[in-house]
Amino acid sequence: MDDLTGEQLAERAGVPAGDVDRLAGLGLLSRQAPPFRSTDVTRVSLLRTLERSGIPSEDVASAVASGEFSLAFADVLFAPSRVEGLSGMTFAEIAATYGLDMDRIGDLFNALGLPPPRPDEPVRIDDADMAPLLAAFLGFGFTPSQLMHSARFWGENLHRLTRAQTRFFDAHVMSPLLRSGMSEQQMLDVALPLGAQIQEIDERLLLWLHRRHLEHALLDEVLTYVEAALARAGVASPPSRDDPAIAFVDLSGFTALTEELGDEVAAEMTERMADLVHRATRRHGGTTVKFLGDGAMSHFPDPTGAVMASLEMVDAIPEAGLPPAHAAISCGPVIARDGDYFGATVNLGARLLGAAGPGEVVVTVATAVRATGDGIRFEELDPVVLKGIPDPVPVRRAERA
Numbered sequence: 005m006d007d008l009t010g011e012q013l014a015e016r017a018g019v020p021a022g023d024v025d026r027l028a029g030l031g032l033l034s035r036q037a038p039p040f041r042s043t044d045v046t047r048v049s050l051l052r053t054l055e056r057s058g059i060p061s062e063d064v065a066s067a068v069a070s071g072e073f074s075l076a077f078a079d080v081l082f083a084p085s086r087v088e089g090l091s092g093m094t095f096a097e098i099a100a101t102y103g104l105d106m107d108r109i110g111d112l113f114n115a116l117g118l119p120p121p122r123p124d125e126p127v128r129i130d131d132a133d134m135a136p137l138l139a140a141f142l143g144f145g146f147t148p149s150q151l152m153h154s155a156r157f158w159g160e161n162l163h164r165l166t167r168a169q170t171r172f173f174d175a176h177v178m179s180p181l182l183r184s185g186m187s188e189q190q191m192l193d194v195a196l197p198l199g200a201q202i203q204e205i206d207e208r209l210l211l212w213l214h215r216r217h218l219e220h221a222l223l224d225e226v227l228t229y230v231e232a233a234l235a236r237a238g239v240a241s242p243p244s245r246d247d248p249a250i251a252f253v254d255l256s257g258f259t260a261l262t263e264e265l266g267d268e269v270a271a272e273m274t275e276r277m278a279d280l281v282h283r284a285t286r287r288h289g290g291t292t293v294k295f296l297g298d299g300a301m302s303h304f305p306d307p308t309g310a311v312m313a314s315l316e317m318v319d320a321i322p323e324a325g326l327p328p329a330h331a332a333i334s335c336g337p338v339i340a341r342d343g344d345y346f347g348a349t350v351n352l353g354a355r356l357l358g359a360a361g362p363g364e365v366v367v368t369v370a371t372a373v374r375a376t377g378d379g380i381r382f383e384e385l386d387p388v389v390l391k392g393i394p395d396p397v398p399v400r401r402a403e404r405a
Contacts, residue, residue, distance in 0.1 A: 007039035017048035018090050018126040027051055030065040032075060047075055074189055076196065091132040096123035098132060102139040108148060112138070115155035117163045157342045169206060173199060248338060249310035249371055250345060250353045251290070253281060253317050253331040254299035256362040273326055274298060280320050288313040293344060299357075303345055307335045307367075308377040311402045314365045315380075328362035333402075335371040355390040356399065365402040372400040381405040 010028075014021040024040075027033055032051060034041045051061050067073035091098075099106050110120035121127075141151065177198060181191040255277060258270070274295070281300045285292050288309035293301045304310035314331035321329040334353035338345040352368065360366040367375070372382040381403055387396030 008042060008044065009038045010040065013040045013044055013048065015092075016045045016090055017052070019048055019052060023052070024048065027061060030061055032061060032065055032068065050075070071187075071189060074192055076192060090126045091129045093127050093132060094124050095121045095127055098127050098135050099123075102135045104135065104139060104142075111148075111152060112155050115152045115159055117159035161343075165210075173202065246306070246374065247336045247349070249304045249307040249333050249335045249374075250338060250350050251285075251302045251304060251310045251314050251331060251333045252296075252299060252353050252357045253302075253314060253321075253329055254296075254357055255321070255326060256328045256330055258298035258327055270298075276324055277321060277326055277329075280324060281317060284313045284316040284320065288316070301345075301350075301354075303338075307333065307371045307375040308380070310335075311365065311367065311371070311375040311380055312377055315402060315404060318363050318365055322363075330357065330360035330362055331365040332356035332360050333365065333367040333371045335368060335374060351392070352390070352397070355392065356388070356397070359388040359390070359399065367400050367402050369398045369400060372402070375402070379405050 010024045011021055014024045028036050033044045106123050113120040178195050282292050285302045290302045290304035290309055293303050310333045318329045332353050334349050336349035338349050339347045382400040385399050385401055387398050389396050
């Protein structure tokens, strides 16, 4: 751990030297006088953020002195190995160095879900490392619009992931420790080392899992191109890849149950449902696209898998102590974008869900025609009137044969 003078600390944290003296005098740094530690870079940055949020450092010092608060967490969870210091350049200088436009940089940060920087703002080392990568990406010929599109799906999805990670840690580590009767300081003494280990695991897991999912997606794309090339060459006929099926599943009466039992029980129920949906969907060749409160949307390459998975879900969900489920399936062309699906087929399936009663799987006629697996039969139902569709829609109820 490097020792720093007050001037070095101020430079790396991007604050006037007087701020370091003031914070040290309040006892908020790891040393009250030079040499300071490299972890103080994070402490100074954190205290500056708190002050900008309306929390004076004097108030923080009072809380620390009372024993009710500690800055030890900053040294562990925001260690210098993860949060870099400053590069010594401003964003305007970085932009000039790599031929970037400040407006484009601001748009990119917005799309990534980060606050857009000012031209005179000091650049963190890790941000500076991204500048040549951005320039290289633009050099591939992607338009600004395409770049923003890419940034949005990275930003939105990683924001959801990191929020879920912190909520998980709070719900399953920190809150239980506090409920056990520990003081906040005792809780931090236990939780911080664990949090640091989990961060290391999360970073490795993220890289590994991204590679595995990317490999799967690339192989699927390559397969499509290979099949088409073989067909054009007359070497072989590609296997039939007809329109996919979109399945929706939902818990019946979940809103009323939430009001009766409370949010914590409801959250636990949705976790159990999510696990069941994932398992059934994967087992029958599908992919869970997204969760919609107390329901889920899944994509299946063929309707047979969609029907088999949906029947399995509506059977398994009540057996797991959850409210009865109902499901709906539509089959047809879809528009794929950023891991989600759109179009008339998706809208029809979502609206059809309202026509399914507890324990029922209702499907379109096109789905019933193509779902030919053993153990499935369909019962004709009266056509249903759906919002936004002018004519009644013929439907079938899927059942186990």
